[in-house]
Amino acid sequence: MNVIGPTSIATAVAHQMRIHLFQGSFEPGEVLKDTALAEQFGVARGTVRAAIQQLEAEGLLVRLPGHSARVPEFEALDIVDLYRVRLPIEWAAVESVVRRNLDLDLVQTAFEEMEKARSQDRAQLVSADLAFHRALVVSSGSTRLLQFFDQISGETQLMMAMLQTHYDHVDDLIEEHRELLEQLKRGNLKSCRAAWNEHFHSALVALNAIPDGGDDGLFF
Amino acid sequence: MNVIGPTSIATAVAHQMRIHLFQGSFEPGEVLKDTALAEQFGVARGTVRAAIQQLEAEGLLVRLPGHSARVPEFEALDIVDLYRVRLPIEWAAVESVVRRNLDLDLVQTAFEEMEKARSQDRAQLVSADLAFHRALVVSSGSTRLLQFFDQISGETQLMMAMLQTHYDHVDDLIEEHRELLEQLKRGNLKSCRAAWNEHFHSALVALNAIPDGGDDGLFF
DNA sequence: TCAGTTAAACTGTTGAACAGTTATGAACGT
């Protein structure tokens, strides 16, 4: 995707740490001391601090003043909040794309990639899943919508790594996305809305963040 | 609002620069060299760099690799994008607040503050205006919705400073917010939607970002 | 007026240092 690698050492370090974070190499709440990281990466402390600051801005690390950076711990409320914010963002993208009849090629391609990832490991599937939704937001053409999506997406990936989320029903997941794409193509906003609501609802159920069947609690 | 000041020198510097930015002390596209800023603020270069990185993450400065930080230049597309993203965020807050019948005291208070600011200067009005909308998002109870709102809000303030936006019709502005609050209290989602659409539309018209009366172009 | 060259300025990074704060662990009393 990004042919040219990180431009500075600091962003390269941030990139590496991001990968570790998403792979679940760190424990929730784990403390990352910049002095140790500096030695580990073989760079100056100032450089690590810059990297940490980047990740902090992305919500991938938290730092209380005077304390070391920590890997965030996600509670049920955070999970719900993540999806509660992601829905309006994606919905805005859906509205843009459908109302203005924008190109769906990116989403189509992303879906096909997802089908290919059917038999891959968890990380691959998570990333194919998110890539589908990202393609939608890219298609909407809004810089800031994409920016926010990426932020939420990053936090979601971290959360899933922390929770060691596994997809129980990969086929269901893919069928659900086929349905989303189908609705986008048909271009009926109401049906899209329903499909997206259902998709997000089942995601939360799968994460045990809200009870199945029952009332949506905080979500809607 | 924030009784205890910035905790570190770096955030204090960022805070100062933010104020300058919002006051319009800088030109759009102006170049800010960290070496100069360091001397100006009487702090080390590393500290200024940390501050710049914060502001960069907020979209208040841009930095191309190898170049000095620059004050962003807003184009018509950015203005539209700003509001295009702000609408779904606020709308999500409205839905939350109305559906779950949440407390409107914060919004009510913010509105009263706005009336008091009627005769103040531009910066005061801009900030009272944004405070009203922020109160709504706070009331929704979503951390991340608020986070995004603040980001958009910061960029909006900068944009208005850059464009030297002046409110031509202060009374109209206040009446519009009275209407928003009124609709929130009545709790009819459809009317709320209409009120918010109209409010954002007229904001964009006031900024000359979209033509009055005509078609909404990119926006809806 | 414009392109090319040179010198100065600036960024990204390093390493060492220091005060002040936080975490660690040992010693102590209960």
Added chain:
DNA sequence: ACGTTCATAACTGTTCAACAGTTTAACTGA
């Protein structure tokens, strides 16, 4: 065994000086 107190070690936030590589600005000559 358990909780306190205290000393020590470790860490953060910050500063300064330095250096290579890059960008900007000024200067030069056509």
